[in-house]
Amino acid sequence: MSTAIQTRNTRQKEAIRAAFLEADRPLSPEEALIGAQKQVQAVSIATIYRNIASLVEEQWLTTVDVPGHSSRYEVAGKAHHHHFQCTSCNTVHELAGCVMQTRPKLPRGFTYTAHEFFVYGTCADCKNNS
Amino acid sequence: MSTAIQTRNTRQKEAIRAAFLEADRPLSPEEALIGAQKQVQAVSIATIYRNIASLVEEQWLTTVDVPGHSSRYEVAGKAHHHHFQCTSCNTVHELAGCVMQTRPKLPRGFTYTAHEFFVYGTCADCKNNS
DNA sequence: GTGTTATTGAATTTGAATTATCATTAGTGT
DNA sequence: ACACTAATGATAATTCAAATTCAATAACAC
Structure with a gap:
């Protein structure tokens, strides 16, 4: 994946951010897709992966490794939990x-x-x- | 994978059991391969997977899910840890x-x-x- | 509004871990 | 030792998450 942060404010990225804020729990890429599609009908899973990577890089998201399952992501900056x-x-x-x-x-x-x-x-x- | 327990006492299965006992820590399939090869020169990784599955089924091993990594396996029956x-x-x-x-x-x-x-x-x- | 170019969508590809295939080998009961 | 068949080895196939490709689209600076 390209490692550069995506700087443009696209509808898709906004919808992805909204999905995480609304869920208020760690989401898998698939769950983020479902959440984002509430705002933008046809987001691609590739766009989810690209934007999650970007949001992690800009530290808006952090990775939650789950034993035996794929990674989840949650909004960064929360207290130890x-x-x-x-x-x-x-x-x-x-x-x-x-x-x-x-x-x-x-x-x-x-x-x-x-x-x-x-x-x-x-x-x-x-x-x-x- | 076939779900049946392997009942025969093969050199390979014995070597795999020995690898877990000697290591005394949870091993990945790759690590178990290296350990088993100390006793049997040319064990196949497929045999490792088959025997681990069998040993888990007969409850000689238990699975240790590791966040962000592949599963490890350890000898069953230990106290909570x-x-x-x-x-x-x-x-x-x-x-x-x-x-x-x-x-x-x-x-x-x-x-x-x-x-x-x-x-x-x-x-x-x-x-x-x- | 126009032009530039980053981003997207859809499909394909990658990579790794795990499982299946099948001919050969070797346990096991007799 | 013999026969039967489970287990093995080597490799191919599968799985699934994640990354890449590329033409089409849409941000955004002007």
């Missing part, structure tokens, strides 16, 4: 705060730089529709 | 215990079933060789 994934519909949601009370004990010679925490379960929508 | 991934060499290591003190607070209507915790940093080998 972690994520919840519904084991039924695979949507990812934001969790407030952090349950880590103490620095994890690492083996001798290991250095800590960061941590990620994932909670699994059923989201409200899936619980209601079952 | 989490994992460390070296950001330099990408190896995954086992961490003793669990730093989660309190159940995470979930949004209204969400149900908890499990959690995963990943610590990132530099492993001892990489710290020494830098």
